[in-house]
Amino acid sequence: QKEVEQDPGPLSVPEGAIVSLNCTYSNSAFQYFMWYRQYSRKGPELLMYTYSSGNKEDGRFTAQVDKSSKYISLFIRDSQPSDSATYLCAMGYSGGSNYKLTFGKGTLLTVNP
Amino acid sequence: DTAVSQTPKYLVTQMGNDKSIKCEQNLGHDTMYWYKQDSKKFLKIMFSYNNKELIINETVPNRFSPKSPDKAHLNLHINSLELGDSAVYFCASSPLSGSGSTDTQYFGPGTRLTVL
Numbered sequence: 733q734k735e736v737e738q739d740p741g742p743l744s745v746p747e748g749a750i751v752s753l754n755c756t757y758s759n760s761a762f763q764y765f766m767w768y769r770q771y772s773r774k775g776p777e778l779l780m781y782t783y784s785s786g787n788k789e790d791g792r793f794t795a796q797v798d799k800s801s802k803y804i805s806l807f808i809r810d811s812q813p814s815d816s817a818t819y820l821c822a823m824g825y826s827g828g829s830n831y832k833l834t835f836g837k838g839t840l841l842t843v844n845p
Numbered sequence: 846d847t848a849v850s851q852t853p854k855y856l857v858t859q860m861g862n863d864k865s866i867k868c869e870q871n872l873g874h875d876t877m878y879w880y881k882q883d884s885k886k887f888l889k890i891m892f893s894y895n896n897k898e899l900i901i902n903e904t905v906p907n908r909f910s911p912k913s914p915d916k917a918h919l920n921l922h923i924n925s926l927e928l929g930d931s932a933v934y935f936c937a938s939s940p941l942s943g944s945g946s947t948d949t950q951y952f953g954p955g956t957r958l959t960v961l
Contacts, residue, residue, distance in 0.1 A: 740885075766949070775849075775935055775952035776888070818886055822950075832878075832901050833950060835888045 735759050738821055738836025747845050751808040755821035755836045758802065762823040762834075765797050767806045770818045770838065779819075780806065811843045848872050849953035851936050857959045858926055865922045866956045868936030876900075877919040878937040878950065879911060888935070894919055926960045933957050 738755045745751055753767075764783045768776035780795040782788045782804075788795045796805040804823075808815055821836040849870045858864055870877060878901075879891040892911040893901035899911070908924045919936060936953040 768952075770886075773955075773957075775937075775954045777952065778949060781949060820886075820888060832890050832893060838886045838888070840886075 736821065736823060736834050736836045739839055740837050742840040742842060744842045744844060745811055747811060747813060747843055749811050749843070751806075751811050751815070751841060751843075753806040753808075753819050753821075753839050753841070755804050755823075756802055757804075757823055757834075759823075759834075760799075760802065761825045763825040764823065765795070765804050766822045766833070767793075767795055768820040768822060768835075770820060772817070776820055811841075813843050813845045816842045849936055849938055849951055851934075851953040851956050853956060854954065855957050855959075857961065859961055860926055860928060862926050863922070863924045864926060864958070865920055866934055866936075866958075868919045868921070868953055870917055870936075870938040870951075870953075872938055872940070872951065874938040874940045874951075875916060876939045877913065877916070878939070879919065879921050880935040880937060880952075882933045882935060882955070884932070892919075892921075923958075926958075928960050931958055931960045 736757045767780040769779045770776040782795045782797050785797050785799045792809045794807040818838040818840050820838040822833045824833040852867050876895045878893045882888045891905045894913040896916050897913045910922045913919045933955045935955045937950040939950045
């Protein structure tokens with residue numbers, strides 16, 4: 733079983749739809765969770781960062797973490813064509829000398845006007 | 846005001862050649878990384894340096910050699926390039942300064958390497 737699993741999609745939705753992106757993980761040591769957005773031919777950019785179970789909201793974006801189920805989600809409300817990108821979940825843990833993040837494979841999202 | 850910059854942006858070369866990619870960050874971060882992203886968009890860490898010291902070295906062929914002259918720079922040299930090395934290589938940096946810190950990483954724009 734891979735450490736981080738993410739459905740690669742592609743996911744195509746109409747403008748204004750609510751989008752749900754998900755990742756599952758197997759390593760219970762993961763302490764913090766991130767969502768990155770990557771536009772075509774660009775580097776990933778940090779979108780959301782969460783440390784604990786629960787919800788975190790930022791504008792149209794909500795990140796949700798359920799550590800008991802080892803499941804994280806990103807919700808996008810009122811999706812816009814400018815949200816069309818690949819969304820990568822990433823997770824890691826601090827302490828010791830292992831500072832690496834483990835990424836999901838990314839979900840390609842297209843929002844159609 | 847580019848935070849993490851990479852050169853070159855595109856690199857096309859023949860099999861067997863040796864090439865280097867450079868990365869610089871002006872964020873004052875302690876840790877820098879190299880990632881490889883394949884054609885399926887899977888982003889995989891290759892190396893990590895903290896204050897010029899190698900701390901992560903994933904299973905990468907020894908044709909790949911990172912070098913960090915100072916904590917703001919991390920270069921990647923690749924010897925004897927192979928077709929399978931074609932990918933986008935991303936540099937990243939994070940403010941990590943020790944245990945207990947978070948690992949928010951900031952990525953450069955990528956170097957698209959094509960080996961013919």
